[in-house]
Amino acid sequence: MPPETRARTFPKVVIMRDTDSEQSSSDDEQEEEHILEQEEDEQVVSKVKDEEASTSTKRKNERVPITISLKKKCKVCKGTGHEAGFKGATYIDCPMKPCFLCKMPGHTTMSCPHKVATEHGVVPAHRKHSNSSLGYVFERQLKSHIPAVSSILLYLTLIKPEFVIPDQVNCAVIRYHSRRVTCLEFHPTNNNILLSGDKKGQLGIWDFEKIHEKTVYENIHGCILNNMKFNPANDGTVYGASSDGTVSCTDLETGISLSLMNLNPDGWQGPTTWKMLYGMDINTERGVALIADNFGYLHMVDMRSNQVIGEPILVHKKGSKVVGLHCNPLQPDLLMSCGNDHFARLWDMRQLKAGSSLCNLAHKRVVNSAYFSPQSGSKILTTCQDNRIRVWDSIFGNLDSPSREIVHSHDFNRHLTPFRAEWDPKDPSESLVVIGRYISENYNGAALHPVDFIDISTGQLLAEVMDPNITTISPVNKIHPRDDILATGSSRSIFIWRPKDHFETAEPMEENKIVICGGTPGKKQKSKFGESDDDSDNDKFTKKSKKAKSKKPYSKSASSSYKK
DNA sequence: AAGTTATGGCTCC
């Protein structure tokens, strides 16, 4: 499928704004004065209009002293002469602050070299070939697992497959959850089932083919469901790690849940003692669930006996949150953790004790996620709050510094679920990655937050998918393990995306399927999504859009923009 | 319909 070029409309707008803001922000004093004068003029005209039109001629001469107090004041730096904030759908940065995107001083987001980048800013690798301790420990074992795979992978990396980007919303459940979505997981064997967790601790199960088949289990956790994982031995149950300090094992059919671990048996004793669980993964070989808390500790639960194993192990700075755990897909004894101490760390499960990490990957800020590549397990992908995605091309190479740093806007507002770059598990070249974008784009006058597809071998932005109906930020994304499907969690809603092809080749003008759930309809969503809100009451949870017309926004134009 | 709130991390002392 030939890649499309990006719609020209909004970069144009951006560039014009860009020029404006550049002038006002970076010119020398002389010019600045001139600009201020202009601004004052504008202000005065309106002021004069408002006040006394009759004396306007007389006032004209007194303009300068009056208007000084009317100068634009920046709400960010409180300085004068410029203003930060939205101008329509375009956000104008405060020029006194470092770039909001790349964090470097001297320019704003608008003029950032990493913005509107077909190639995001990429720091190239220094390719030293030193052997890490990890190499010694795991290389032989791991490599013996994948001799054929690795050579094929090398080949495929050189000859990249055509990426298939799910760029159009196929169906959605609006206001499905009562709080923002925190995690998504596709069912390991049933292609149509998507699980979702939310900030309240609820677990949603949705069959997105039979879109009305959806359930929410409300009583499994008391607050944020941070991570979910399926038990490979039994895909009828799912494990959950929650900020309520418990690990759950839930039967998907019945919703009956076991609590495998409770770190707060004595209830609430204040914030200094309350334990929360974040990172989680399953070590299949050992039959254990690994869970990490907000005090820096790793816990283990035996999945057969449902008993806690051993004592918690300090894996990150004491008192810091461990937000991510991942077992290597080919060598489950190789574990990676990441957290608020600005590190991602590699561990050997066979000798797991405080301070015994094989390797520590330094980051500038909190690491939201750290994943091994899904097929060979030999690459590492991390998402850090310094607005950079980091890639290590080989765990056997030099791990002192990443192979690439890709600048990408995901430095998140505290009220959002942390962004995590996620691999496409189907991509044999292990280079396609999806991540939601925090910063908005002016898209035909609307500020939208796209979901980005990035080629992490080059840093290239392959596609940015968006939909005029999704006005909220989409921090949670997951690519289907077998189908060309993207699932997005945005605020309380969930969206399923498929490639344009799907709509063209499927039965003509396939109906888009939108289910609107209960709760007070948000203003925005009401107008954007509903044909009307009326009949949502009869079918207290569900609603289906009836006409292709009403889904116009979904059917063309706005969904995607490819870059070559 | 402006104001409120839930919140996390960073910086500064």
Add this chain to the structure above:
DNA sequence: TGGAGCCCCTAACT
């Protein structure tokens, strides 16, 4: 090492 105060693109509620 701990707490107060700050913070730039939230979203949903009153």
